Amino acid sequence: GDSVTQMEGPVTLSEEAFLTINCTYTATGYPSLFWYVQYPGEGLQLLLKATKADDKGSNKGFEATYRKETTSFHLEKGSVQVSDSAVYFCALGANRDDKIIFGKGTRLHILP
């Protein structure tokens, strides 16, 4: 069945470092891809999305490109801030049955 695999955390970086969180997926057809973020004490919220191959989603300095050939949707940010500390979830939207399937999440700690 459809699934999402993302790198395990926690990931600890210093402020202004470059961030990559890897995400790969397995799906039938052409799913939509999402990154959701969960800040401490808050609910899940959409960070960015891409709906077809080669699309790039971006928001708040974060970017991810839908790579069909490598079935990947890696999250990147050029210079992280302490306020980016959160749990990040990669997810796919299966067009076949409208399910949204999540990865296990990656906890990110940014040190000042």
Place this chain on the structure above:
Amino acid sequence: EAGVAQSPRYKIIEKRQSVAFWCNPISGHATLYWYQQILGQGPKLLIQFQNNGVVDDSQLPKDRFSAERLKGVDSTLKIQPAKLEDSAVYLCASSLVRTANTEAFFGQGTRLTVV
């Protein structure tokens, strides 16, 4: 715009007791989801409604879990009887239309502890 409302925020019960969670989605959102998020894992879909009809409940443990969506708006999720492994955060989400391309908006969740 008001977000997805869930209550209660926290609940502690003994095993074999029953519990119910309530969700009020964003006004006008046709699709409503209930997810279970066990500590350290990603959210797992339990049930998906389109208006007041069930679209997918394949991962709902139907011997103990039940859910309904009254008049296609509010929804309740019930567990009876609860087991220790039901300890998790229960998330409700809604989206405007039934399509996986559309953003799902999440409530803050209900943290259930079964002792």
